[in-house]
Amino acid sequence: MEFDGKIALVTGAGRESGLGFATARRLAAEGATVLLTARDGAAAQALAARLGERVTGHALDVTDFEAGAALADEVKARFGRLDILVNNAALTSVWGETAATADMTAARAALEVILLGSWSVTQAFLPLLRQSGSPRVVMVSSGAGSHNDPAFGLTTANAMGPSYAVAKAALNALTVRLALEETGPIRINAVCPGFTATFPGGAEMGARPVEDGVDSILWAARLGNDGPTGQLFRDGSPLPW
Numbered sequence: 001m002e003f004d005g006k007i008a009l010v011t012g013a014g015r016e017s018g019l020g021f022a023t024a025r026r027l028a029a030e031g032a033t034v035l036l037t038a039r040d041g042a043a044a045q046a047l048a049a050r051l052g053e054r055v056t057g058h059a060l061d062v063t064d065f066e067a068g069a070a071l072a073d074e075v076k077a078r079f080g081r082l083d084i085l086v087n088n089a090a091l092t093s094v095w096g097e098t099a100a101t102a103d104m105t106a107a108r109a110a111l112e113v114i115l116l117g118s119w120s121v122t123q124a125f126l127p128l129l130r131q132s133g134s135p136r137v138v139m140v141s142s143g144a145g146s147h148n149d150p151a152f153g154l155t156t157a158n159a160m161g162p163s164y165a166v167a168k169a170a171l172n173a174l175t176v177r178l179a180l181e182e183t184g185p186i187r188i189n190a191v192c193p194g195f196t197a198t199f200p201g202g203a204e205m206g207a208r209p210v211e212d213g214v215d216s217i218l219w220a221a222r223l224g225n226d227g228p229t230g231q232l233f234r235d236g237s238p239l240p241w
């Protein structure tokens, strides 16, 4: 199996209908040992229990920097390394939000989860990722944070609110800087899962099945050590920044 023997961690995986849980499920099905994390530790444990003995559930609020560091210590003690980190946790904008009038508390919350949460979790786990022979960091981003994505982009559409879009653009920028700094076999990429039916009524609105979004995410976990790094992809094809 493709991820046999790999140690993987997924953030924001506490919703049964969400991409995080589906990604954890697929990683485990393909042989990985998975740390399924969510803000609600009980939910994480209950969902993990459904995926077999290689999956364990853990509380992780990505905005709690100390909690990320503590979980990294736990993973170090148990495994001594991490092979795959999927930064999936996110908040969406309130419907109808505009940049001119956005509530700054909500904008701060989006930046804290999407940007600083992914940043701090990656920082905490980088020493363990460097112990892997083929480390992969997948930032689950969005075309909403790209300038030119025709469907959701910053300059081409306003389907998603600015708090979300700006935070995803910042996450894309972080991806570039981390990849520039990290040499060696590590591959750090941002991916857009595409418009995916993770919410009620999504399929009726044209959103695609969750497994298609997972394919887009796991493409970046499957890259070889000579694969691209510091880029943004959807379905394995580059997206413009």
Ligand SMILES: NC(=O)c1ccc[n+]([C@@H]2O[C@H](COP(=O)([O-])OP(=O)(O)OC[C@H]3O[C@@H](n4cnc5c(N)ncnc54)[C@H](OP(=O)(O)O)[C@@H]3O)[C@@H](O)[C@H]2O)c1
Residues within 6 Å of the ligand: 011, 012, 013, 014, 015, 017, 018, 019, 020, 038, 039, 040, 060, 061, 062, 063, 087, 088, 089, 090, 091, 113, 117, 140, 141, 142, 143, 192, 193, 194, 195, 196, 197, 198, 207
């Ligand atoms: N679905 C789409 O069409 C689409 C398109 C492009 C990109 N994406 C991206 O794909 C990823 C998954 O999206 P989804 O559709 O599966 O949405 P989702 O079900 O809302 O998943 C996001 C998860 O992030 C978690 N989260 C929020 N704040 C957190 C925190 N402080 N610490 C840890 N976890 C936190 C949420 O947990 P709680 O349950 O605790 O709130 C939720 O389970 C996100 O990064 C999203 O931006 C989705």
